[in-house]
Amino acid sequence: xxxxxxxxxxxxxxxxxxxxxDAQAGVVLPGAAGHRRLLLISYHFPPVGGAGVQRPVKFVxxxxxxxxxxxxxxxxxxSAPLSDESLLRDIPAETHIERAKxxxxxxxxxAKLASDTPSTTTASGSRRRLARALRGAxxxxxxxxxxxxxxxxxxxxxxxxxxxxxxxxxxxxxxxxSNLVLGALLKKRFGLPxxxxxxxxxxxxxxxxxxxxxxxxSCIVQSRMQRxxxxxxDALVCTTKSSARRLQDRAREAGSHAASTCIYNGFDxxxxxxxxxxxxxxGPERNVFRLVYTGTLWNLTSIEPLIAAIEALEASxxxxxxxxxxxxxxxxxxxxxxLLDRVKKxxxxxxxxxxxxxxxxxxxMKSADALCVLLSDVESAHRVVPAKMFEYLSIGKEILxxxxxxxxxxxxxxxDAGRHFEPGEVLGIATWLLExxxxxxxxxxxxxxAKIARFSRKRLCEQLVDVLDHLPMAP
Numbered sequence: 036x037x038x039x040x041x042x043x044x045x046x047x048x049x050x051x052x053x054x055x056x057d058a059q060a061g062v063v064l065p066g067a068a069g070h071r072r073l074l075l076i077s078y079h080f081p082p083v084g085g086a087g088v089q090r091p092v093k094f095v096x097x098x099x100x101x102x103x104x105x106x107x108x109x110x111x112x113x114s115a116p117l118s119d120e121s122l123l124r125d126i127p128a129e130t131h132i133e134r135a136k137x138x139x140x141x142x143x144x145x146a147k148l149a150s151d152t153p154s155t156t157t158a159s160g161s162r163r164r165l166a167r168a169l170r171g172a173x174x175x176x177x178x179x180x181x182x183x184x185x186x187x188x189x190x191x192x193x194x195x196x197x198x199x200x201x202x203x204x205x206x207x208x209x210x211x212x213s214n215l216v217l218g219a220l221l222k223k224r225f226g227l228p229x230x231x232x233x234x235x236x237x238x239x240x241x242x243x244x245x246x247x248x249x250x251x252x253s254c255i256v257q258s259r260m261q262r263x264x265x266x267x268x269d270a271l272v273c274t275t276k277s278s279a280r281r282l283q284d285r286a287r288e289a290g291s292h293a294a295s296t297c298i299y300n301g302f303d304x305x306x307x308x309x310x311x312x313x314x315x316x317x318g319p320e321r322n323v324f325r326l327v328y329t330g331t332l333w334n335l336t337s338i339e340p341l342i343a344a345i346e347a348l349e350a351s352x353x354x355x356x357x358x359x360x361x362x363x364x365x366x367x368x369x370x371x372x373x374l375l376d377r378v379k380k381x382x383x384x385x386x387x388x389x390x391x392x393x394x395x396x397x398x399x400m401k402s403a404d405a406l407c408v409l410l411s412d413v414e415s416a417h418r419v420v421p422a423k424m425f426e427y428l429s430i431g432k433e434i435l436x437x438x439x440x441x442x443x444x445x446x447x448x449x450x451d452a453g454r455h456f457e458p459g460e461v462l463g464i465a466t467w468l469l470e471x472x473x474x475x476x477x478x479x480x481x482x483x484x485a486k487i488a489r490f491s492r493k494r495l496c497e498q499l500v501d502v503l504d505h506l507p508m509a510p
Contacts, residue, residue, distance in 0.1 A: 071203040072104045073503065074196065074221075076189075076214045078137075078182050080109040081126065084119025084390065086300075086330060086422045087234050090274075091208050093303055096125040097496035103503060106131040106202065108193050108217075110185050114139040116366065121392040125303075131200070135192035137185035178256045179237075182211035189217050197225050204506055206499075208232040210240055216260060219267035228269040228506035231293075234300075236278050237261050238285075239335075239415045262289035270502050271295040275442050277418040298498045300422035301490040302429040306397055313398045319360050323384070324471045326435065327403035329364040329396050330423045332371035335416065336409040338363075340437050340456075342377050344464035349381040351465075358472040360384040364391060364399045400430050405453070405471065410438035412458040417441035428452055428487045433477050437464060450487060451480050 077091040095105045105127075111134035126132075177183055196202075205227050207218030215231050222229035241257055265271070265286045273279040276297045283295035319325035332338050341361075348356045361383055363375065378385045388399070400406060406427040410416050420443045427434050428446075434453030438444050444455045456463045488494070 070099065070102050070104045071503075072106060072201065073098065074193065074202045074205045074227075075105050075107045076193070076205065076207040076218050076221075077107060078110045078185055078189075078211045078214055079113060079115060080107060080132075081122040082118050082120045083113050083115045084117040084122065084392065085115075087210065088119070088122060089393070089422070090232075090234055090300060092122050092125050093301075093492040094206075094496055094499060095130055096127065096303075097493050098500065099127060099129075100493070101497055101500040103500060104129065106133060106196060106200065108133045108135065108189060108196065110134070110182075110189075111136045113137065114181070117390050119390075119392045121394055125305075131196075133192050133196050135185065135188040137182065137188065139181055139184045178253065179212040179216065179260050180210065182213040183216070186213050186217055186220075190220055193217065193221050194224060197221065197227070202227060204228045204230065204503055206230040206232060206503075208234060209237070210235055212237055212240070212257075212260070215264045219264040222267050222269075228508075229267055230270045230272060230502060230506070231264060231268045232272040232298075233278065233282060234274055236273070236281065236415070236418065239419065242415070261285070265289040265291040265293065268293040269506050272298050272499070272502060274298065274300050274422075275418055275420050277442050281418060296498070296502055298495050298502075299420065299490055300425055301492045301495045302426045302487075303492040304429075306393065307426070307429050310394075313395050316395070316398045316402050318402050319404060323358050323360050324468075325360045325362060325402065325404045326407055326468075326471075327362040327364065327399050327405075328407040328409065329399060330421065331365050332363065332367040332375075332409075334368070334370070335411050335413065335419070336421065337374070337411045337458075338371060338409060339374050340458040340461060340464060341407065341409070342374055343461045344468060345378055345381055345383050347461060347465040348468060349383070352469060353382050355469060355472050357382040357384070359468060360386065362386045362388070362399060362403070364388045364396055366390045397426065397430075400426065400432070403432050404476070405433040405435055406430070408434055408436045408438060408443065408447075410441065410443055410458075412439045419443065420446065425487075425490045428483070428490065431479055431483065433479065435464075435467065450483055452483065453477075453479075 075091055075095065079085065079088050081088060081092060095107060098105050107130060109132060114137065205218050205221055207214045209215045209232070218229050218231065237257070266289050268291060271282050271286060271293050273282055273295060279295040279297040286293050286295060330336065345356065361378065366389065367375070375385065375387065408421055408424050408427065410419060410421060416439050419441070424443060424446065428450060434447055436444060436447045436453055436455045437458055438455065439457055447453055447455050454467055
């Protein structure tokens with residue numbers, strides 16, 4: 036997917052179109068007197084969409100309230116599956132956005148190369164083996180991820196920016212993990228303190244991300260890359276407490292003295308505030324219980340346990356199952372689509388919507404009787420907390436959490452926000468669904484609003500600023 040760079044300026048109309056010329060002329064960018072400036076490296080940035088984009092966007096939105104301004108180094112022509120121009124309104128007008136081109140093919144081409152094309156499938160066995168070998172060699176060369184093709188141009192653009200405009204620190208957020216390599220190279224070149232923000236652990240992503248390389252050579256190469264960037268870091272940030280502890284151990288093994296801090300993902304009050312809902316998103320029909328899941332369905336958030344529970348109800352109380360409406364909003368892998376086909380064979384009502392902009396996703400959440408969080412029972416999942424869970428908490432609807440015994444489960448229990456089942460507890464999930472379609476609803480504690488305020492994006496940005504303010508000064 037290719038994006039027109041000018042959309043960044045059209046959507047944030049107050050931003051000065053001459054900012055690039057100012058940078059070349061050595062002009063100091065506008066900002067409040069006494070504010071320091073952060074270079075944020077994020078290959079994925081609006082108009083690219085997705086849950087991972089929101090974290091850097093919200094940091095940029097709130098940084099200036101705590102004495103920092105931001106420059107953002109982004110891909111000019113990102114190869115990404117999702118777009119959401121609505122996120123552009125969160126970017127302050129004075130934000131300087133530096134764009135560097137990548138040599139990556141479009142996301143559609145990458146997806147096609149990752150699987151057998153029809154022509155390859157019908158080819159002879161030797162040709163299929165050759166095609167797979169060529170794809171494997173190309174993928175093996177792109178370490179730590181395909182976004183490494185952005186790195187040469189991004190290094191030039193970032194170097195020019197840092198030579199031209201005074202910055203006080205660098206923050207690189209990942210995935211993509213090439214962002215972290217870029218941050219380490221810029222830190223080494225300019226001596227600025229470096230913060231590495233792990234939205235997902237490198238080790239977990241290497242195991243579960245789509246098309247991730249798991250061969251022995253790739254694991255060795257990426258392990259060495261991770262050790263290198265950890266040694267360059269002055270501070271580490273993770274999205275869960277358990278991930279922060281894990282990364283602290285990895286840093287010490289690599290010989291790094293960087294401290295690791297947990298800054299959760301969260302919710303933005305501005306996103307949750309009352310406003311006009313999408314005209315075509317109405318509440319469920321009378322006597323129908325609507326369960327909504329938003330976000331990507333993939334191997335780390337498999338919907339299979341919920342489907343197994345629905346099938347159990349189909350076998351026992353099919354007339355009651357007709358009162359259940361399951362809404363899935365977001366991108367789904369091919370494997371998860373096949374799982375959802377099983378729901379179509381039951382009396383459960385199934386509504387499927389592809390990825391939509393963030394405001395529409397929020398509208399779907401608000402229309403729900405209950406919200407579903409999924410996390411597969413796989414190695415390391417106990418250190419993952421799905422980002423959408425915090426918006427679920429802020430909306431105040433009951434949460435059905437089908438997750439392993441984990442940090443995510445602990446947060447649900449701590450806030451008495453719903454019911455937790457492990458993925459193997461199919462009978463328990465089915466019983467919960469049956470109780471809800473029979474009209475047994477549950478209200479959440481009145482004090483939840485005050486308790487979850489700590490997850491607001493503004494407060495989380497304040498935590499980031501505390502990390503920035505304690506960085507060693509650049510020489």
